[in-house]
Amino acid sequence: MxxxxxxxxxxxxxxxxxxxxGAKNEALQIISAVLLTKEKVVINNVPDIKDVNKLIDLLSNLGVKVDRLGKDSYSFQAENINTEYFQTEEFKTKGGSLRGSIMIVGPLLARFGKASIPKPGGDKIGRRRLDTHFIGLEKLGAKFVYDAENHFFDIDASQLKGTYILMDEASVTGTANIVMAAVLAEGTTTIYNAACEPYLQQLCKMLNRMGAKISGIGSNLLTIEGVEELGGTEHRMLxxxxxxxxxxxxxxxxxxxxxxxxxxxxxxxxxxxxxxxxxxxxxxxxxxxxxxxxxxxxxxxxxxxxxxxxxxxxxxxxxxxxxxxxxxxxxxxxxxxxxxxxxxxxxxxxxxxxxxxxxxxxxxxxxxxxxxxxxxxxxxxxxxxxxxxxxxxxxxxxxxxxxxxxxxxxxxxxxxxxxxxxxxxxxxxxxxxxxxxxxxx
Missing domain, CATH: 3.65.10.10 (Enolpyruvate transferase domain)
Structure with a gap:
């Protein structure tokens, strides 16, 4: 019981x-995106729910400076990220209990060229494949090494390059992850059969305000011209x-x-x-x-x-x-x-x-x-x-x-x-x- x-x-x-x-599914993407810049990002209308709070806690442990400005407003500054935290037992436990933890992979690869991720948990609603995320990130140049004994992925992405990606399914989180990796990749990325949910449109608009160059927002064909770095912004969730x-x-x-x-x-x-x-x-x-x-x-x-x-x-x-x-x-x-x-x-x-x-x-x-x-x-x-x-x-x-x-x-x-x-x-x-x-x- x-x-x-x-x-x-x-x-x-x-x-x-x-x-x-505020929208739970938007929150998991938007909050992960703060890792793309060392500048301050303010996010409003953040829902006070377990999955979102766990992700905020995870970012804080990674070294993101988190300030709660009000009941549903936070400021995040990912200036000093401790990439060694990935190898700790604490990360394996916390990351594994939260399905949304997969969303930090794209931004971390884009900015630091490496990331690790435990096999994520989440809802028991049938098989929920992560292949779409991994295939897209691999096409951008990331290399995944799976440690079966510890259920852990180590990812190397020192050379992310823009490319053409036809997604095998219009996964919202998969599209978001690939978009976040592509905004800082070298060259142009085209994503066809991209998810086009309002939450994903919100993410793309926020990234553009931070200095990204994403076109085709709201359609299933996104074009992303890679930029060198992104800046801070303020965002309100739907x-x-x-x-x-x-x-x-x-x-x-x-x-x-x-x-x-x-x-x-x-x-x-x-x-x-x-x-x-x-x-x-x-x-x-x-x-x-x-x-x-x-x-x-x-x-x-x-x-x-x-x-x-x-x-x-x-x-x-x-x-x-x-x-x-x-x-x-x-x-x-x-x-x-x-x-x-x-x-x-x-x-x-x-x-x-x-x-x-x-x-x-x-x-x-x-x-x-x-x-x-x-x-x-x-x-x-x-x-x-x-x-x-x-x-x-x-x-x-x-x-x-x-x-x-x-x-x-x-x-x-x-x-x-x-x-x-x-x-x-x-x-x-x-x-x-x-x-x-x-x-x-």
């Missing part, structure tokens, strides 16, 4: 305003689109009237459209999304009348991180939907817990689930369960808030890796949620 759990009494509508945190999607789903599933503040609507891509296909009504008020309380919402069919399919795809397609949320919200919709999770093998395995709560879901295989909407005719019932990964954890939280009776969710450390102060923020909307430790259970 985990050290902390959430106890939730569900079934009551919520009401109020909620502000999304709000987290996964949180925004989670809150839209929460409002619908609990029949709540919620306003989500400062969403940067133009950066949300297809996300609002997919929720509206489930029948969820909302309106844009300035840059806030207002969701009225709805007694029921009906899933659209395709034009020929066949069942709607929602699947994930690289940006500007629908993000895989929100498929678990869509699946949960569909439970109380009117109509049916096929959820097709193409990118990860194990992300749908949490549906057994939803079925225990009374959901009508057929798990077709590890990638597909059909949800038969209950149209609020039957309420889910509260159960005791455990969170397998960040996004499934929040999906289960939404299900619990809509269910009759008491639910207990264990392993909430997984949820807290991606969502800051989640119980306080939900409580401010009127949610009946409290943290209990194992001794209380």
């Amino acid at each position: 985990s050290k902390n759990s959430f106890e939730i009494i569900g079934g009551t509508p919520l009401k109020g305003e909620i502000t999304p945190q 709000p987290d689109m996964i949180e925004i999607g989670s809150f839209i789903g929460l409002a619908a599933m609990t029949g709540s009237e919620i306003t989500i503040k400062d969403v940067h609507f133009n950066e949300l891509g297809i996300i609002p459209t997919v929720f509206s296909r489930l029948g969820i009504k909302f309106e844009l008020r300035g840059d806030d999304i207002y969701i009225p309380a709805q007694e029921s919402y009906e899933i659209e069919t395709f034009i020929d009348g066949s069942i709607l399919t929602v699947s994930d795809a690289p940006w500007p397609g629908f993000t895989p991180d929100l498929l678990s949320i869509i699946l949960v919200v569909a439970i109380q919709a009117k109509g049916n939907v096929l959820i097709h999770q193409k990118m990860f093998e194990s992300r749908l395995f949490f549906v057994d817990k939803l079925i225990d709560m009374g959901a009508q879901i057929i798990l077709c295989d590890p990638h597909r689930a059909t949800v038969i909407g209950l149209d609020n005719n039957v309420r889910l019932r509260g159960i005791e369960m455990s969170s397998p990964d960040i996004r499934a954890g929040v999906s289960l939280l939404i299900a619990a808030l809509s269910a009759q009776g008491k639910s207990v969710i264990h392993n909430i450390e997984q949820i807290e890796r991606g969502y800051q102060d989640i119980e306080e923020r939900l409580r401010s909307l009127g949610a009946n949620i409290r943290r209990v430790s194992s001794s209380d259970d």
Whole structure:
């Protein structure tokens, strides 16, 4: 049993305003980029969550001067980096527990010509290959030596040279890593099939403000002219689109009237459209999304009348991180939907817990689930369960808030890796949620 759990009494509508945190997936890239310059970089709207705090801690141990300027603002200065730290046991432990640690490799190679990395950890959502990172960096001239006994990579990149790279998959972190290595490489690098998520666009714009020469931002063809050095800058993170999607789903599933503040609507891509296909009504008020309380919402069919399919795809397609949320919200919709999770093998395995709560879901295989909407005719019932990964954890939280009776969710450390102060923020909307430790259970 985990050290902390959430106890939730569900079934009551919520009401109020909620502000999304800074984007977790943007933060891991942007914070790693401070290693590219010896000058000061100030970053605002940094989310206060475990994965981000671990990365900041790792940079501090590497010798980066870190100052916390406010609740969500930091200044970083990577003037004196201790590259010997890579060989310490502490680095092997800390780096191995954080998947985001892979993001420091590109900038370190670019600036110092060498780096080391333990085999990273992170979510258990199926195989998450790092080949894309390594192949791209190798094409720029990096040499990887893997020490199988210690699960450790040593990388030499004393001569990084620009080149043409056709990526085997449009990996966001892979693209970010290669971009950060290429900005200081000699000559021109072209990356085709590059990821083009808003977070990656943010990184490229920040690097350009620091003196990089990146063109094609927002497309899947990036051209990078290497420069000798980069300078300091100030940067503000976008709000987290996964949180925004989670809150839209929460409002619908609990029949709540919620306003989500400062969403940067133009950066949300297809996300609002997919929720509206489930029948969820909302309106844009300035840059806030207002969701009225709805007694029921009906899933659209395709034009020929066949069942709607929602699947994930690289940006500007629908993000895989929100498929678990869509699946949960569909439970109380009117109509049916096929959820097709193409990118990860194990992300749908949490549906057994939803079925225990009374959901009508057929798990077709590890990638597909059909949800038969209950149209609020039957309420889910509260159960005791455990969170397998960040996004499934929040999906289960939404299900619990809509269910009759008491639910207990264990392993909430997984949820807290991606969502800051989640119980306080939900409580401010009127949610009946409290943290209990194992001794209380």
